[in-house]
Every structure is written in structure tokens, then in C-alpha cells.
Amino acid sequence: MSKLKAGIIGAGQIAETVHIANYQKYPEEVEVTAIVDTIPEKARAIAEKYNIPYYFSSAKKMFEALDLDIASICTPNKFHYENVMLALKNNCNVFCEKPPGIKAKEALEMLNLSKEKNKVLAYNFHHRHSTDVEYMKKSMDSGQLGDIYYGRIKALRRRGIPGWGVFTNKELQGGGPLIDLGVHMLDAALYLAGFPKIKSVSAFSYTKIGNVKNKGTLGEWNPEKFQVEDFLTGYIKFENGSVWNLETSFALNIKEKNTIMNVELFGTEGGMNLADMEIYTEANGELTDIKKAALAAEDKQEKSVRDFINVCKGDKNALITNAEEGYEIQRLVEALYTSAETGKEIEL
Numbered sequence: 504m505s506k507l508k509a510g511i512i513g514a515g516q517i518a519e520t521v522h523i524a525n526y527q528k529y530p531e532e533v534e535v536t537a538i539v540d541t542i543p544e545k546a547r548a549i550a551e552k553y554n555i556p557y558y559f560s561s562a563k564k565m566f567e568a569l570d571l572d573i574a575s576i577c578t579p580n581k582f583h584y585e586n587v588m589l590a591l592k593n594n595c596n597v598f599c600e601k602p603p604g605i606k607a608k609e610a611l612e613m614l615n616l617s618k619e620k621n622k623v624l625a626y627n628f629h630h631r632h633s634t635d636v637e638y639m640k641k642s643m644d645s646g647q648l649g650d651i652y653y654g655r656i657k658a659l660r661r662r663g664i665p666g667w668g669v670f671t672n673k674e675l676q677g678g679g680p681l682i683d684l685g686v687h688m689l690d691a692a693l694y695l696a697g698f699p700k701i702k703s704v705s706a707f708s709y710t711k712i713g714n715v716k717n718k719g720t721l722g723e724w725n726p727e728k729f730q731v732e733d734f735l736t737g738y739i740k741f742e743n744g745s746v747w748n749l750e751t752s753f754a755l756n757i758k759e760k761n762t763i764m765n766v767e768l769f770g771t772e773g774g775m776n777l778a779d780m781e782i783y784t785e786a787n788g789e790l791t792d793i794k795k796a797a798l799a800a801e802d803k804q805e806k807s808v809r810d811f812i813n814v815c816k817g818d819k820n821a822l823i824t825n826a827e828e829g830y831e832i833q834r835l836v837e838a839l840y841t842s843a844e845t846g847k848e849i850e851l
């Protein structure tokens with residue numbers, strides 16, 4: 504098979520550290536052919552640094568000039584939709600950064616076009632690419648936890664507001680910790696549980712710290728430009744009767760100073776804690792805890808990119824967050840925000 508030619512749209516930090524860095528680890532299989540940024544100097548600088556043959560100031564110009572096999576979408580969230588659609592129209596397999604977009608309608612249109620074009624559309628939810636998630640998935644699929652009826656999903660920072668990029672800009676990102684951090688753990692939890700059908704959600708969001716204070720564990724930010732929630736909590740009810748509690752924050756006065764990213768799922772036979780890699784169950788008639796030994800550090804982002812390449816090459820077993828799953832996640836995020844804004848429970 505000839506090399507896959509990749510075009511990268513958005514020349515920011517995730518493009519450089521995840522997409523370009525990892526595609527270039529497989530030079531026999533992928534060539535990073537072009538880079539686009541609406542700020543042409545950024546595109547040129549990245550092109551020069553990574554020996555990328557072409558750079559452009561718009562994705563349209565790139566697709567007019569080149570025939571590509573892969574497009575990586577690495578722009579702020581607001582521009583995912585238009586670039587995914589353009590890339591699919593130009594017959595590319597697409598690897599889009601999380602979240603899929605800002606609205607569920609966008610994720611549905613992207614899903615439909617990917618089907619119509621028979622192209623891969625994958626979203627980079629890299630947390631599900633860990634050995635830990637794989638281990639828990641096997642445990643759950645073999646019935647070790649029984650029927651799941653409660654979950655706790657956490658993506659919490661005590662005081663971790665990014666001052667760089669556009670993470671606090673509501674128009675460009677669509678929201679704060681829910682759409683940026685919480686969404687990762689929602690993907691991991693839904694994947695583990697086999698994407699059960701969601702019935703309704705209720706959520707509550709607050710902006711109490713980010714618009715007042717100005718520094719934290721990730722450095723300083725401008726409180727006057729803080730336009731998103733800094734904490735959101737909610738309940739997700741499933742048609743199978745299960746209910747999950749979600750807590751996600753950029754800033755919340757909790758004990759822990761490091762980011763907490765965790766999924767806990769509780770079933771009739773056992774419970775699991777992803778961050779601690781433990782299963783709480785019974786054996787030989789006694790309460791028993793199982794702990795998976797920690798292995799060497801692994802690069803989930805590299806595995807995520809590698810799996811996307813494999814799917815593009817026809818491997819149906821490689822793991823991606825596909826367009827259907829992306830749509831479900833975006834529907835959930837939108838419903839949580841709508842519930843928080845309206846104070847109402849939202850049926851899905």
C-alpha cells in the first residue's frame with residue numbers, strides 16, 4: 504500500500520505534539536504532506552520545523568492544491584465541523600480532535616457524510632487507548648462486575664485553568680471543563696459500559712472562581728476573559744435503569760492538587776475504580792479486592808494515532824471513537840449544558 508498523505512488543519516500545540524509527532528513515527532506508512540493555519544506564519548514555522556512539504560492559510564486552498572488520504576482536524580472546537588465536512592467532501596479519512604464539535608446537529612451531519620462517503624471519521628478520545636481501560640473493558644465484558652447500576656465520573660482540577668489557547672472562550676470552545684475534560688471520561692465510561700442508551704440528564708453549572716481569581720496549577724489566566732463554567736455536576740439516567748453522577752471542573756476547592764480523571768462503575772457482582780486500577784468483588788465467599796499491577800508508562804496519544812492509521816489501512820479491529828459514538832457523546836454534552844442552562848431535566 505502506498506503511503507497515506509496527511510494534511511493537518513490547525514498548527515497549534517495538539518497538532519505539533521500529538522498528530523505530527525505521532526504520524527512521523529511511521530514514515531513508511533504516513534507522510535505529513537501539508538499543514539494549514541489561518542495564521543500563515545504559524546503554518547510556515549511548523550512546516551519548516553517538521554519538514555512538511557506544503558503549508559496553507561486555509562483548508563480550502565490545501566484541498567484545491569493536493570489530493571490527500573487523511574486529514575487531522577486540530578482547530579478550536581468551533582471550527583471542527585466545517586473542516587471535518589470539507590475533508591470528507593474531499594474524500595479523506597478524518598481524525599478530529601475531541602470534542603466532535605459544539606452542537607449535536609454538527610456531529611450528526613458529520614456522521615451522515617462519513618457514511619455517505621464511506622470514509623473513516625474518528626475522534627481523538629485518547630484515554631480509552633490505555634492498557635488500564637483495556638483491562639477494565641475485558642473484566643466488564645466477561646461479567647466480572649455483573650449488571651452496572653451506578654457510576655461516578657470525575658474530571659476535576661482544583662485550580663487548573665489554561666491561560667493559553669482558547670479554553671475559556673465560550674464561542675470558540677462551546678464551554679469549559681465539561682466539553683474539554685469531562686468529555687474524555689464520559690467517552691471512557693461509555694466505552695467501558697458498551698454505550699448504553701441514555702434516557703435523560705440533569706445538570707448544574709457554576710462560574711465562581713475562574714472569573715474572579717487569576718492563577719493556579721497551570722499558571723495564570725485572565726479572569727475578565729473567563730466565559731465558561733468552572734464546575735459542572737450532573738446525573739445521567741440510562742434506559743437500563745443505571746444512573747451516573749458526573750463532576751467536572753477547571754476550578755473547585757477540593758483537597759487534591761493534581762487533576763483527577765476517573766471512572767468508577769458499580770455492578771451487582773463488583774465495582775471498579777479506573778484511576779486506582781482496582782476491582783472490588785468477592786472470592787471464596789469473602790470480600791476481595793483485585794489490583795492490576797502498574798506497567799511502564801505508556802503513551803495513550805501515540806496508541807490513539809496508531810489505531811487511527813490502522814483503521815485507515817483496513818484493520819477493522821483497531822480501536823477508535825467512531826462517528827456514531829462521537830454523535831452520542833456530543834448529544835450527551837449538549838443535553839448536560841441545556842439542562843444546566845434551563846434548570847430542567849432533558850430527555851434524550
Ligand SMILES: NC(=O)c1ccc[n+]([C@@H]2O[C@H](COP(=O)([O-])OP(=O)(O)OC[C@H]3O[C@@H](n4cnc5c(N)ncnc54)[C@H](O)[C@@H]3O)[C@@H](O)[C@H]2O)c1
Pocket residue numbers: 512513514515516517518539540541542545561562577578579580582600601602627628629668669683
Ligand atoms: N486530545 C487531547 O487530549 C487534547 C488536548 C488539547 C487540545 N485538544 C483539542 O485540540 C484542539 C486544538 O487545541 P490546541 O490546544 O492545539 O489549540 P491551539 O490554540 O494551540 O491551536 C489551534 C490552532 O488552530 C488555528 N486555527 C483556528 N481556526 C482555524 C481554522 N479555521 N483553520 C485552520 N487553523 C485554524 C489557530 O490559529 C491555532 O494555531 C481543540 O479542539 C482541543 O479540544 C485535545
